[in-house]
Amino acid sequence: MDKSKGSKNQEQVIYDRLFDVILEQKLQPGARLIETPLSEVFGVSRTIIRKVLLRLSLEGVVEIKPNLGASVVTTPPEEVPAFFEARRQIEGILSKMLTGNLTDYQEQTLRAIVKEENRLLKNGNLAKGLRKSTEFHFYIVEAAGNKPLAEFGKQMIARTSLIVSQYNLPGSGGCACVDHTQLVDAMSAGDGDEVQRLMHLHIGHIEDQLQIREQESEPDLYELFKD
Template sequence: MNTLVSHQHNRNVLAALPLPGRIGKPSVDDIYPRIFDAILEQRIAPASRFTEESLGDVFGVSRSIIRRVLARLSHQQVVILRPNHRPQVAAPDLEQTRQILHARRLTEQTLVRLACKTPQPQDLRRLRELVEQEQRCLDRGERGPAIRLSGEFHLQLAAMAGNAPLAQFLGSLVPLTSLALARHEIKSRRHCAWQEHLAIVEAVEGGNANEAARLMDEHLDHLEQKLKIK
């Protein structure tokens, strides 16, 4: 069966992530992580044929909400949108991923050093929350959400650096890395160790730029090894 062909199958497979305590209609911010998680868990695969209507039916929201979510995913290069074509999930190959990780290494070395200059308590608290959420997802075997949260950790760290162009550039690289991890690192439950993220937070909190940069470099080394591109 082609993914997202049968509406009943869709509801059984994709509508598995409730919105606990949600009052009123779901928003773009509610639906975005659910669709991204479904992509990362390959419940919406690169070869899938889906439409705004089918996704709206699955998640119980209007096409306008789905359209805005897809536009956000398209901006992140996760979904390919072309006129007169159905949306398509991107599928970066290993060579593209190698280049993406090289660009990330150059960018994140600068960003993590900048983040060490004046770390704010609320930013550090948000980083720790993301690490805790990632850990819980990994403990529950929820690989897709863990991959997404790992990416959000890196983007939050970039936002702390105070350099908007670099943070924006990283924002174009992290979602593609997540796609590559979801596609090529299937057998491992732990695509990215939360302990490494926590160690980076502690270095940033202490203002230790050299240690933070070293830990980030080591962390990206591990990503390359897990993708077998190093």
């Protein structure tokens, strides 16, 4: 077996696990991600853990500080409205742009994502359901066809997802499948102004669910990732 390929597979598995526990709100913003316990938990070298943490930092999920190491990105309460306003504006623009150019394939893809998201959430698989919701929003900003705006949009989606994790009770928050269905219906109808309005409302619904509270204590990484 190609060792480099095996290493890449390990990285992806660890990346997926870390992202899952963050979205499940088991590993909340501000929690430290220490290389040694993570390497022991997953049975891999610290080099692989370092690559995973670097990837997460490039995507805006993890913050790496010199001499302090990595931690899940945290957002002070006073900065929360600005991130949601930025996301509201950028996704509103990009969803409107996509509406006028939506292909049958793109519409079918969005509807398939919503269907799978709904199935996962109904079955109680919150982590994968929330990741599917994030995929829905990522797909819209990427499909709009403006790469610089899409990159900014993805950063805002990732950051506000972490804010939801930080300021919502475990098991709550996130997107509503019904909102997603309405968005796709409006896109299919070709009404860009309505799509933009619905996107603004949708992101407002997410923000309205936030509950500012004290940060919970730091988790035990060995306990969190044990099988």
